[in-house]
Amino acid sequence: MTEARGPAKKAPMREVLAKAAFQLFLERGFEQTTVDDIVALAGVGRRSFFRYFPSKEDAVFPDHESCLADMTAFLEAADDVEPVDAVCDAARIVLRMYATNPEFSVQRYRLTQEVPGLRTYELSVVRRYERTMAGYLRGRYADAEDGSLRAEVIAAAVVAAHNNTLRSWLRSGGDGDAEAAVDHALGLVREGWGNGATGVDAAGAADDEAHEEVVVMVVSKRAPMWRVVQRVESALGQESD
Secondary structure (H helix, E strand, O other), rough: OOOOOOOOOOHHHHHHHHHHHHHHHHHHOOOOOOHHHHHHHHHOHHHHHHHHOOHHHHHOOOHHHHHHHHHHHHOOOOOOOHHHHHHHHHHHHHEEEEEHHHHHHHEEEHHHHHHHHHHHHHHHHHHHHOOOOOHHHHHOOOOOHHHOOOOHHHHHHHHHHHHHHHHHHHOOOOOOOHHHHHHHHHHHHHHHHOOOOOOOOHHHHHHHHHHHOOOOOOOOOOOHHHHHHHHHHHHHHHOOO
């Protein structure tokens, strides 16, 4: 005896509206599609659209709000993680959002390249991710003299590494391993800013280096240069012993 199944669960209205909007954007063009066109295809009223999306541009990027919330929550719980590692891992949350649906991501990228207003909107979204990472890093580097500057520079480096690789993947039509490529790019950020490089620990190492022993010598102004060099070599040789 087969078990009776209930009616299929309806997709959330936000998803329905975004799908209808994107379908029309591809068929008619972004500028030629109106909100009335979108709600007509979705089978709802105008109020429903503006309840979920303040503008048509927002409907092109329906997943960024939840992704930004996920990134914020991840960083809030990353107090015990090395700061640069934490923001690199946070960037991977954005990558997974794109890689989950390659076909949609590639189509959206192509649409964005065709519409100047969408490119501007996308830049504002990217800036929100960058500000979120920079805010987290400022908290982690609060005790460093250049903590605020360090936070801004590292956040910008992470975004640049992630976006450069992601866009190359999108331009290729979604071919290749996006995660491996982004991991490689973020590895360069780790090498430059993580522990052992120019991060907080490296700053401490620089301080140690600044406090190394210094050899001071007094010689006559009339002493020949070969004698000065000889005495320097002799002093350094004794120190190394």
